[in-house]
Amino acid sequence: MRAGDAVGGDLALPRALPPAHPAARRARPDRVDPLRVGGGPRARGGLGAGRGHHVGVDPVHRRRGAHVPRGQPGARPDERGARAVLGRGRARPERAQDPAAEGGPGGHRLPADVTDPARLADLLRHARDHVPHYRRLLADVEITDTGALDVLRGLPTLTRAEVRAAGARLWAAEGDTSTWRLSRTSGTTGLPLEVLVDQAAQDAERAALHRRITALLPGDLGPDLAVFHLTLHAGAATRSLAFPGQAPARLVKWNLTRAWRLPDDRFLDCLREVDGQVVTGMPWVLSALADRIGGSGRVRAALVVMSGETVHAEVSARVGEVFGCPVTAMYVSAEVGIAGAQCEAAHVYHVSEDVVLELLDETATPADEGEVVLTSLTNRAMPLLRYAVGDRGAWVGGSCSCGLAGRRFRLDGSRVTRVAARAGADRRATTLDLAKLFTQLDLPGVDVVQDDAGTVVVRHDAATPVPPRTAAVIAAAVRGMLGPATRVTVRPRDPTSPVTARPQDEARAADRDLRLGQGPPSLEPVEVAEWARSWLVGEPGVRAAALTGSFLSPDTFTRHSDVDLTVVVDQDGPGWPRLAREMHRHLTGLRVNVDTAAAVADSPLLRARLLSECHPVLGDLGEAGVTWPSVPALRAVAGPWLQEARAVLWTQLTAAEGVRDPVRASWLSSRHVLNALRYHCLVRGVRTTVAEDVLAVAEEDGVPGLREVREVMEVAAEHRPPLPVEWDGGEGALAVGLRVIGWVRANLPR
Ligand SMILES: [Zn+2]
Incomplete structure (x- = not known):
């Protein structure tokens, strides 16, 4: 993985996720945290420098408790002793002890860093006592504070493949599993890697980000300050999280793929939500956003924190210009969390106090430059000791005035072997x-x-x-x-x-395949219609087909919405379920309804929607026998439907279980409200079911709460982030829905 795939995976997750057994959590796709997507194997080896620097014994470093100022390890080895002597008087008081300075094997200053050896010792004991994978590796090893770094170095490094192979053997048998979160990362091979992260690790990442923000925005933390983590990852969830008593008060993970479908001016309107706020994201996401925003002054953030691929100075400059604010970077490993914070210079980072960072040469010996190997001091759910993240780096000497503690290292982007462009x-x-x-x-x-x-x-x-x-x-x-x-x-x-x-058979398989992962946010109705036609044309018995529903409008399409395809056929038959299943397999989120015209006639709302908002796929619905329903037929079904809709929202609003996904609650509410308003129009003889039209009619008729309805729809479509679960939990959205449905019911013409 490159420098920091994402700023802390915890950032936008509710504190109190439903308690679950780890095995149960694995089955829940919504627990996959796309914030942590990224990472992957990197070509190893090819290192040259760094060996031979640790020969010789430096008596200064051998002394217990010797204070060595930061920023030296990159110096030539023969200079280190002298600098250490000179530096002793200037030692940072907050660094009580630096075991690296005491020396590991050989007694010399080794290129590794641990700010708190007691924490490391504690973690190692935890791994030995509670993690099956380490039980044998650390059996009979005495773990003391002063010897902890040596014990760590005695362990083999862990590659991504090894973590995957070890699987649950790396999970701790002890700890509060209700706070654990499964984070999934994906690499070039496409094989995901799953890492369990506990509450302490999530809190530590948040604290590290908080420290950066407060350092860079001194005195600017008003009570409304929020951190927005912006993603363009199709599967990423949008969530908000409250931090009571701490500024920033709100963390928002915002998936912009749906807002991205909006026209430029509407998209910009959405983005104004981040005005005056802290924005985090991967560099390519921020780069794409800067391109889309186009000019400076349209969106004004307070600070941008990039985490992801190596951050180029030009990208930083461009993002800073467009967002009108300072830009900094954090080195984040998808598996280990925040491992460093950017120093004054590009590519140079200070090691986070929450990790041990080692640089190893090709013989796995600590070196001045080499492969980056990380150990998180915070995550006990699944301790990864000496995880080889796939990056290369070099220790950096000299001093800086950026105010950060922690030794400095430079991420080395110059030796990557597989350059595509x-x-x-x-x-x-x-x-x-x-x-x-x-x-x-x-x-x-x-x-x-x-x-x-x-x-x-x-x-x-x-x-x-x-x-x-x-x-x-x-x-x-x-x-x-x-x-x-x-x-x-x-x-x-x-x-x-x-x-x-591509090979012929593969090309053929792809021929009818429009599957674009989790939902089709980037697909246009015209593309889906064309694709569906290729399936249905020539199928005997198909009379007409049409797309309906929220997919046709970016305003109403949500992650929970289906793509509704109605196929009107001559007669029922055993082949239709198979066809529907096949099509569904090729387009996630597609719902295929195959029915005869007579069966469609039984559903007045469906008939109205087919004729009012349809995007034709094949044939003509009217010729296939679909006709507009009569007002009495609509009135007959409207009452029972409204009663049922009220019951659904009421059940949700009054449900005992605590945490609710506000985006889903908003979707549920707006979906029922829109259908209620459709009935409101249809029973008055207004022949439309198109969302924007029924809202306009409702406005004219004085339906209360429509401004809130539009807000709920925006949250459902992720065009604006929801309130944190702790503040609202989607209750507002459900209440808005109940109010409108109640009004429509009370005002239904008899
Ligand atoms: Zn610095």
Whole structure:
């Protein structure tokens, strides 16, 4: 993984998730935290420098409790002793002890860092006593505060593959599992890695972020300050989390993929939510946002904290210009959490006090530069001791005035082996960077080449087109990696080229496949209609087909919405469920209703919606026998339906179980409110079911609470973040729904 895939995975998660057994949690996809998506194996080896620096004995470092100022380890080894002597008087008082300074094996200053050896010793004892994977490795090992670093160094490093193979053997047999959270990261291989994170680790990440914010915004923390973690990852959840008694008071994880479908001016309106607030995100996301926002002054954040791929100075500058605020970066490992904070210079970070960071050469010996190996001091749910994150780094000497403690290191982006595209001498996008980007965008089968003229060509399968909005995100992200002047084109792979064409059978499988992961936020109705037609055309017995519902409008389409496809057929038959299942398999979130015209006639609202808001796929619904329902027929079903809708929302509002997802509550409420308003129109003879039209009619008729209804709809569509669970829990949304449904019911014409 690159420097920091995401700022703390905990940031937008409710404190009190439903208690669950770890096995039960595994089955819940919504517990997968897309904030932590990213990471992956990195080519190892190829290191050269750093060996031989630790030969020789330095008597200064051997002394117990010797204080060595930070920032020295990058110095030449022969200078270190002298500097240490000079530095002793200037030791930072808050650093009581530096075991690295005392020396590990050999008694010399080793390139490793632990600010609190007692914490490390505690963690090691916990691993030995409660984690099956370490029981044997640490059996009979005496673990003292002073010897803790040596014990740690005696352990083998852990690779991503090893973590996956060890699985639950890395889970602690002790601890409060109700606060544990399963975080899933994905790498280039597509095989996800699951890490259990406990409450202390989540709190530590939040505290680390809080420290950065308060340091960079001194005196500016009003009670309304919030941190917005912005993502463009299709599967990421939108949530808010309250922090009572602590500024920032609110943490919001906001998935912008749905808002991204809105026109520019509406999208900008949504983004104004972050005015004056702290924004965090991966560099490519912020880069794409800066492109979409276009100019400075339209959105004004207080501070941007980037976490993710190596942050280029140009990207920082551009993001800072567009958001009109300072920009900083944190080094975050998806598996370990926040491991460092940016110093004054680009690429240089101070080690977080919550991790032990080692740099190891190809013989796994501590070195001045090498592979980054991390140990989190906070997470006891699944202790990863000496986890090789796949980054390379070098210790940095000298001093700085940025105010951060912790030794400094530089992330080394210059030795990556698999460069997919480059610009100039120092800008490059690796295959890993791009694989992570495409994983987040749910774009399998996409790759990147660079032509002789330097244009970056993003290639996809001819049969699985990349929608224009997604192409714009890709182009912006690649420009973020390579510089704003980079030319990017997105086009299908040349099917005639033996090198780039996919195997024939694979291409055929992709032929009818529109699956874009979790829901189709980037698909347009016209694309889905075309795709559905390719399935239905030529099927005997199909008379007409149409798309209806919220998918047709970005204002009403939510993560919980289905894509409704109604197929009117001659007669029932055993083949229809199979066809529906096949289609569903190829398009997540599709709901296929196959019915005869006579059966459709039994559902007056469906008939009205089919005729009013349909996006035609095939044939003509009228010719297939679908007719507009009579007002008496509508009135007959409206009353019972409203009663049922009230019962649904009432049950939700009064449910005993505490935590509720406000986005889902908003979806449930707005869905029932819209149908109630549809009945309101239809029983008065107004022949429309289109959301915007029924809202306009309701407004004219003086239906109360419509402004709140629109807000609830915006939350449901993730065009605005919800209130934190602790503040509201979606109750407001449900109450708004009950109020409108009650009014419609009371005012139903007899
Ligand atoms: Zn610094």
